[in-house]
Amino acid sequence: AQSVAQPEDQVNVAEGNPLTVKCTYSVSGNPYLFWYVQYPNRGLQFLLKYITGDNLVKGSYGFEAEFNKSQTSFHLKKPSALVSDSALYFCAVRDMRDKIIFGKGTRLHILP
């Protein structure tokens, strides 16, 4: 069965430290992978996507993600966390049959 897993409900990181939000997936064929962010009292916003090509993709607000086909992972990263990065992050996958699956979300807390 196709699925997306975000194994951590919450991640706490000190401001200025690097952050990683994990995502693994299981889909048939080549997936399209996305990260979205939901700030408090604001709608979901697109951060970045992987379609094909370079495994490291860069997105908004200094975020990047690395596609690892052998580990079926698409972890979100940022070299230096800001307090304003505190939000709910969703990983999503879309397969070639256009099934769209979102992870349950990971709440990121950046501690000042």
Added chain:
Amino acid sequence: EAGVTQSPTHLIKTRGQQATLRCSPISGHTSVYWYQQALGLGLQFLLWYDEGEERNRGNFPPRFSGRQFPNYSSELNVNALELEDSALYLCASSLAGTSGSSYNEQFFGPGTRLTVL
């Protein structure tokens, strides 16, 4: 540029009633998606419309239905409401994509909070 808009912001219904939620996509976007965001369950994909046609649907019963109008706005109908239908319903739009190659990112609206009593 106006974003995705949804109405109403809040909707309160009783069990067994019907709810109608509306969505207007970003100008130029022909694809509209509906999601249910229930507490602790993340986003669950409901429906995808493109060019007036239903392209795909998630694992929801038939009482969840919708349509897309010629101006690409969309409506989600939930019949025979149940208590567990209480959730935030999100609409998103994107540029068109051919089925099987739809990798365009989605732009989300603020949602409609549906409460079923």
